[in-house]
């Protein structure tokens with residue numbers, strides 16, 4: 462059996478810890494036969510091969526008595542780059558528990574489990590449901606709603622350096638004043654309303670007006686402001702810090718992709734640029 466899990470890009474600016482979009486990079490997990498102990502065959506550096514591997518650990522949180530199996534893992538999701546690799550690993554683990562344990566979990570149950578493990582739903586909810594999802598925690602439980610997908614190309618600038626989510630969260634303030642929190646959430650609310658209204662000029666402007674996290678994190682990812690400025694001249698409706706960074710994501714008019722990419726190169730940025738698609742469906746189970 463095979464499990465295919467999309468990556469995700471969280472926040473979309475002001476939707477901090479709440480909004481995310483599933484994208485066309487994948488973690489693939491092959492579940493091979495039963496063994497005496499869990500073994501994860503993969504080519505990633507500094508990632509465990511035993512039951513402490515995040516995929517296995519997540520499966521065992523859901524069903525502690527799962528019999529050990531050998532897994533083979535392939536991934537084109539860069540680790541610690543703001544493209545939701547840890548959420549894809551968690552969701553993959555939950556799917557293994559569901560399938561091997563014959564649990565018959567519903568999507569909303571998977572979202573609850575995955576978001577409890579990750580702490581917020583912005584990456585795990587789109588990874589489970591596909592496309593663009595808005596979610597939150599209320600009364601201790603997670604809830605999520607699918608939103609229309611903006612008809613723009615997703616262009617990711619993926620810096621070569623890693624940025625762990627924990628390091629990128631460490632630069633955020635511990636609290637905001639009441640007035641700042643009201644203003645930041647008003648921007649986020651209006652951005653979501655514009656996405657549902659499919660008013661993409663307004664949505665783009667508001668996606669670039671985050672007050673929760675980007676201004677603190679831009680010192681860690683100087684490429685954000687540079688690419689945002691390129692986008693204003695070369696056909697992007699919005700540029701935001703993908704998840705905790707360092708990937709910078711731009712929503713670009715498909716007719717202007719070449720102009721935009723040339724603009725990024727002319728601005729002196731030399732790392733990887735990838736055109737990605739929105740993944741319309743979330744985690745998938747394939748018989749073989």
Ligand SMILES: Nc1ncnc2c1ncn2[C@@H]1O[C@H](COP(=O)(O)OP(=O)(O)OP(=O)(O)O)[C@@H](O)[C@H]1O
Nearest residue numbers: 515540541542543544545546547550625626704705
């Ligand atoms: N396929 C995988 N197998 C096992 N562990 C993984 C896998 N993918 C990610 N991880 C774990 O998740 C960590 C990266 O998580 P981190 O939250 O720092 O970044 P991210 O999820 O890639 O980015 P972001 O949350 O900002 O989108 C890795 O260092 C590793 O411990």
Ligand SMILES: N[C@@H](CCO)C(=O)O
Nearest residue numbers: 471477478626704705
């Ligand atoms: N919303 C999270 C995504 C990464 O887990 C953050 O920006 O820190």
